Amino acid sequence: MNITLDFLVDTEAVGILSKITLLVMQKDFVIVERSTEKAENEAQQHLIISLTYNYDKLTDEILDNLIQELKAIDQVHDVTKNNLKNKDSLLTISNSIMKKYPDIMGSIKEYTKKLDEDGEENKAAVLYEVGEIVGKKIAVDQYRKLNVNDSIAKGLKKIVLPVISPFALAKIKDSELHVSMCPFCMGADATATVPQCDFLTGLISGLLSTKQNVEVEEVKCRAQKMPACVFLISKKY
Ligand SMILES: [Zn+2]
The missing domain is CATH 3.30.1380.20 (Trafficking protein particle complex subunit 3)
Known part of the structure; x- marks a missing residue:
């Protein structure tokens, strides 16, 4: 099962993707797809990342814990679970x-x-x-x-x-x-x-x-x- 997360980040954020990648890998997730979209505020953008979990049972607790840690990364303003609109065509x-x-x-x-x-x-x-x-x-x-x-x-x-x-x-x-x-x-x-x-x-x-x-x-x-x-x-x- 894939989980898609929508990160609101600074457009100029340096190394933001590698910080996110490292953290999700430590939590046993793998990034399978990513893209960006414009945000209302020009200094920010949406980074949309689809993840898959390395083990069979993904609980709400594990996911919530991941999201809390991702939110704590510098220059990440918000992280929301994305309820797949048109983001899943390649998937x-x-x-x-x-x-x-x-x-x-x-x-x-x-x-x-x-x-x-x-x-x-x-x-x-x-x-x-x-x-x-x-x-x-x-x-x-x-x-x-x-x-x-x-x-x-x-x-x-x-x-x-x-x-x-x-x-x-x-x-x-x-x-x-x-x-x-x-x-x-x-x-x-x-x-x-x-x-x-x-x-x-x-x-x-x-x-x-x-x-x-x-x-x-x-x-x-x-x-x-x-x-x-x-x-x-x-x-x-
Ligand atoms: Zn060839």
């Missing part, structure tokens, strides 16, 4: 893809086509974000107890490879994942100027980021006539 899409796992390719292709038809300008970012939400959900659901906090290669081997193996052929080279059979760019125009596998990049990031503070980038793509899609995972400091 809804991610949930429906997640439910089909491992047979997710059809839904992703369909969703990508819809984004093309809608003329979505941020298609790459949207697909990345959906992939990341799905990755976080899988990591929380299936790999909660696995400790791979100390090594990127271990995270790739124990989490990423098993999760993607039903639909992609991949191997690990140090901190890189090489995908030689990648369904995400299969059939794509082989003259792409930028890598095309944004959902997969987000998925890998989501899978690893509940364990480690990492950044994932697709540095080579088969859609650029490369022999494999190569994803570079680096530590974020």
Whole structure:
């Protein structure tokens, strides 16, 4: 279950997101989505964050305790539980893809086509974000107890490879994942100027980021006539 919280914060607040992220992680929550919205007062904005709890039973007491602590952060003026208006479209899409796992390719292709038809300008970012939400959900659901906090290669081997193996052929080279059979760019125009596998990049990031503070980038793509899609995972400091 996701909980969406609406933070009223100073627009210029420095490091506010990392303070919130750290606190929710300490309380065993994971951030699955976030966005900002304008507030009435120009010096402030709404930071809308969706969270999921790492354990099965989330009680009112745990949630109220989290909200009290979040309210105590400097530059946070208020925290309210948001009763999902239109904030859940990416979450809804991610949930429906997640439910089909491992047979997710059809839904992703369909969703990508819809984004093309809608003329979505941020298609790459949207697909990345959906992939990341799905990755976080899988990591929380299936790999909660696995400790791979100390090594990127271990995270790739124990989490990423098993999760993607039903639909992609991949191997690990140090901190890189090489995908030689990648369904995400299969059939794509082989003259792409930028890598095309944004959902997969987000998925890998989501899978690893509940364990480690990492950044994932697709540095080579088969859609650029490369022999494999190569994803570079680096530590974020
Ligand atoms: Zn690719």
